[in-house]
Amino acid sequence: MATVLVVEDDEYVRSAIIQELSRRRHAVRSAGRALDALREITQNPPDAVILDLGLPDLDGSEALKMVRSVSTVPVIVATARDDETEIVRMLEAGADDYLVKPFSGDHLNARLDAVLRRSRAAGGPSVLRAGALTVDLNRREATLEGTPLTLTRREFDLLAYLTARADRVVSRRELLTEVWQQSYGDDQTIDVHLSWLRRKLGESASAPRYLHTVRGVGVMLITPS
Ligand code: CA
Numbered sequence: 001m002a003t004v005l006v007v008e009d010d011e012y013v014r015s016a017i018i019q020e021l022s023r024r025r026h027a028v029r030s031a032g033r034a035l036d037a038l039r040e041i042t043q044n045p046p047d048a049v050i051l052d053l054g055l056p057d058l059d060g061s062e063a064l065k066m067v068r069s070v071s072t073v074p075v076i077v078a079t080a081r082d083d084e085t086e087i088v089r090m091l092e093a094g095a096d097d098y099l100v101k102p103f104s105g106d107h108l109n110a111r112l113d114a115v116l117r118r119s120r121a122a123g124g125p126s127v128l129r130a131g132a133l134t135v136d137l138n139r140r141e142a143t144l145e146g147t148p149l150t151l152t153r154r155e156f157d158l159l160a161y162l163t164a165r166a167d168r169v170v171s172r173r174e175l176l177t178e179v180w181q182q183s184y185g186d187d188q189t190i191d192v193h194l195s196w197l198r199r200k201l202g203e204s205a206s207a208p209r210y211l212h213t214v215r216g217v218g219v220m221l222i223t224p225s
Contacts, residue, residue, distance in 0.1 A: 002047035034063035
């Protein structure tokens with residue numbers, strides 16, 4: 001059983017899908033427009049999304065790109081066109097699978113079960129967020145305002161650790177133990193990495209935006225308001 005968001009503007013198709021998924025005891029929510037779906041995905045993350053590519057407000061690939069910019073939720077695109085180029089384009093844009101309309105309930109459920117299995121195997125939510133900063137733990141990618149950051153392994157670990165604990169002070173000792181996995185060491189190591197990280201985030205110790213030093217205690221990643 002999963003929570004599935006069905007994004008489909010055709011009422012007849014939408015109710016058929018909802019009926020089919022409800023019959024399999026999934027909790028189903030629905031949206032008729034891409035922007036409503038995006039709001040739903042960010043406010044109330046589902047376990048999977050069935051995304052119709054022909055929506056009234058946004059082109060299918062645009063809708064998919066926007067979903068991908070805010071979430072790693074498994075997405076199955078539903079397309080009316082059995083067009084290989086189009087399908088490949090969607091998979092490259094971040095779709096997990098596709099269905100060509102009209103599809104049967106069994107086909108839908110088989111595809112859905114497969115993507116749910118894969119995402120559960122990958123384990124829980126894996127994207128951390130603080131303001132315009134996202135840290136994807138599975139892909140080991142961080143972005144700021146949508147722009148990928150080029151980080152070393154240690155910088156990534158440090159950023160991920162602080163983002164997961166946003167808005168609370170993390171002591172140097174904790175960073176040393178948890179990020180460097182050392183029981184002792186000198187503060188300079190941490191300071192040097194913090195200063196590199198700040199530079200990549202486009203900020204500095206004297207004008208911090210995300211990474212704030214708490215004198216004598218440690219560091220705090222603050223979500224800018
Ligand atoms: Ca449609």
